[in-house]
């Protein structure tokens with residue numbers, strides 16, 4: 001059972017960078033628990049404020065509920081209380097509620113509510129969906145606003161009023177007006193997390209909009225560099241942030257943007273490039289080509 005009340009968890013997550021580990025697969029696309037645990041054990045050498053198991057970078061969308069449970073349990077066990085572990089709640093309301101309960105039983109400390117798949121939905125329906133998940137457990141919940149579940153300021157305010165366990169808003173859209181409206185309306189009642197693909201790209205400007213931390217996919221293969229980048233953002237060291245954007249992030253985006261879904265695949269590519277392979281990505285994603293991994297290796301050499 002978690003030691004973090006929702007309020008404690010909200011404060012903890014604001015205190016540092018957030019880790020979104022990839023999920024390791026064998027060549028025949030089964031969960032490679034040993035590889036995953038070794039990866040978490042290596043990343044544990046670097047200070048983060050929370051670990052989100054089976055998130056987007058962790059290909060949570062490709063896992064069945066039993067696999068998600070295995071990944072979450074492996075993370076909880078491996079991390080052993082050093083940092084809070086947050087688990088995903090995905091898909092239909094019924095599925096997300098079941099996953100939330102399973103995560104609480106597995107000892108997770110909080111939940112990241114992902115968008116429901118396929119259907120579009122209005123704001124009232126999204127509030128209902130998220131509220132059901134908030135009501136399902138005592139865990140703190142972060143709602144991920146992205147894709148077919150983009151929440152506007154009024155809906156975020158409604159959700160925060162209705163659900164004391166809603167602790168965070170993760171933005172995957174980057175709409176400046178909506179972020180401004182949301183922070184103006186809801187203020188520090190919630191913790192705001194930058195969750196656009198390759199979140200470092202937006203970290204400095206979003207800080208001005210109340211977004212105090214972000215989910216780092218780069219942390220998977222460049223943990224020291226990712227922490228240093230986060231420190232530069234928090235210190236509002238504009239020169240250093242732009243130096244690092246030019247040195248690494250922008251050329252990395254040039255590779256990432258070649259194929260839809262590479263925002264996740266490139267993270268496994270980065271791990272292959274540094275000699276810590278995490279196995280292939282699952283369909284519908286595709287792996288980077290060998291020449292792209294070689295390109296990425298040269299890029300990573302610049303920051304190692």
Ligand SMILES: O=C([O-])C(=O)C[C@H](O)[C@@H](O)C(=O)[O-]
Pocket residue numbers: 020055056057058172194195196197198199200214215216217218263
């Ligand atoms: O669920 C996820 O993995 C994310 O949305 C976070 C990613 O880590 C994203 O912020 C990124 O690519 O840096």
